[in-house]
Amino acid sequence: MEPMLSIKNLTKRFGGLTAVNQVSMDVHPGEVVGLVGDNGAGKSTLIKMVSGVYQPNDGDIFFEGRRVHISRPSEARELGIETIYQDLALAGNLDVGANIFLGREHKRAYLGGLVRVLDDRFMQAQSEKLLVDLDVHIPSLRQKIDKLSGGQRQAVAIARAVYWNARLMIMDEPTNNLGVAQQGEVLSLIRRLRDQGVPVIVISHTIRDIFAVSDRIVVLHRGHKVADKRVTETSHEEIVQYIMGARDDYRSN
Amino acid sequence: MTADSPAEALPLKIVSRRIARQKQAILVISKVWSWIFLAILVVFFSIEGTGFFTVRNSQNILVAIVPVLLMGLGQTFVIIAAGIDLSVGWVMGLSSVVSALVIRDLADGGLAVGLAILIGFIAGVGSAALAGLLNGVIIAKLKVPPFIVTLGVSFIARGAAFLLSGGNVVGGQPQALRDLGNEALLYLQRGDETQLYFLRKPDVTGAQLRMLDRILPWPVVITLALxxxxxxxxxxxxxxxxxxxxGGNxxxxxxxxxxxxxxTILLYVMSAVTAGFAGVLYTARFSGGSSIAGDALMMSSIAAVIIGGVSMFGGEGRVSGTVLGALVIAVLQTGLIMMAVEPFWQYVIVGIIIILAVLMDQARDLIIGRAEAE
Incomplete structure (x- = not known):
């Protein structure tokens, strides 16, 4: 199967420091890829090149078979690459529907398009249908985001990306600051996304979560890729050894 | 015996239900207290102040509200977006001076008075919009805090208004302008035979004129439309x-x-434009342009916004709240005057209400926060 995202020899330097060094990886439709590594291993830098925050110094990004230059986050979003950051995604003082449609509000035109009025009923109905499809339970869509739990907020952010046709989802530490039950909800939502054909890249420090949700694990160490393994072919202990730098599948010697 | 048995669970349930009911009550009060406060003020002044509860005084209150409410209108948007506009007072003065100069010169130059007034109003509001544009561009593009930018623009507008007017009131205005600022949509002729006139001022003089009430003066009509x-x-x-x-994120x-x-730029232009309307309506009402027209009223307009429940942290508030806040201030003002109390007491009272309003807000947040944590 053709990969949805294909990264070839991507390199990013900050002054004398090479944060990401010749990293290649593929993400296929219908798979969750866990991206792990110690602090400073280059996970965030790598992801930011895909989401348009940083420009690579070297290497290529292919999305759905085409070579792409992503020079801004908005360009990534237009391609269908959605990055979900905790706490940065939603306006806490607006309700669920308003957040899902934020920036792309549905309006009704009156007086021949002269006056355009928000169509909240439509947006609420669409949001409700969307959340039901994703099996997300929120007591009332009229609730402000501030009044929802961390897991529910995360779910709303994910749902919004899905509604606007995300082709690839990137999640940075999706289970941080969540209670145990909420962590479970978010992880199962990630699996449902995968089953609907949207591949997901998950960055996390929590190896347990990565194993719970990923099909494949990519480990970075000091800017290099040191492992790229199916979860069924590895173990917690082995991944920790990769993270610590004790193992490296790609060392050229 | 387990905790689930009815004998033990019942009292607990009653206690928690009582707490929930108290919380609910506080929440409701924190939302409607300013309406209650306004009602109390009206009742109090109606009993204590002679002539407070009359048609004429109600119209006086509405007229008094106009500048405070107009400045508060744009400010409501700005504060909801987590900004602040400290320039509206002097922008109002600038608009007043510019409109007065343009109307006088055009009318003196022989232009039809109606057209002169229209162009003068556009010039006044336009000069305000320019000040707002300056605010917005510096805040949005150069990332200078709005507090500083609008304070700076406030001084610039002040200087410009004084330079243009030479520090004097710009008089010499046509009668039509005075009519626009003072005549009304409706007239109520009291006396032997009470009569209502629509869009037409009855031709009366002397004692009868004193029994004539103007209902909805034009500045009030324009303000209501805005x-x-x-x-x-x-x-x-x-x-x-x-x-x-x-304002939220x-x-x-x-x-x-x-x-x-x-x-952001549009928001500050809007704020300046509503202040500009306040300026041109001032010019019409007093038949002259004054640079200091809005100076004393700006803080009242911000007070109206706060009393109306707009959060200074942004993200919360409604236009109706600001209308209410402006009403509270105007009722206090006129009421104290009618009770022959030193009018300066209004400032003391407004100050107390502002602090109370914010306390109410915090109490509500605290309660909602706790309710969520449970």
Missing amino acids: VLIAIFILHRTQFGRHTYAI KEATKRAGVPVDRL
């Missing part, structure tokens, strides 16, 4: 929705693809 437009924009349009979003709004910088 209030309705503001309500529509804030609560029914995409622009309004984005105003709330910016600017970064997220930006990420959602909303042109936050452009909207």
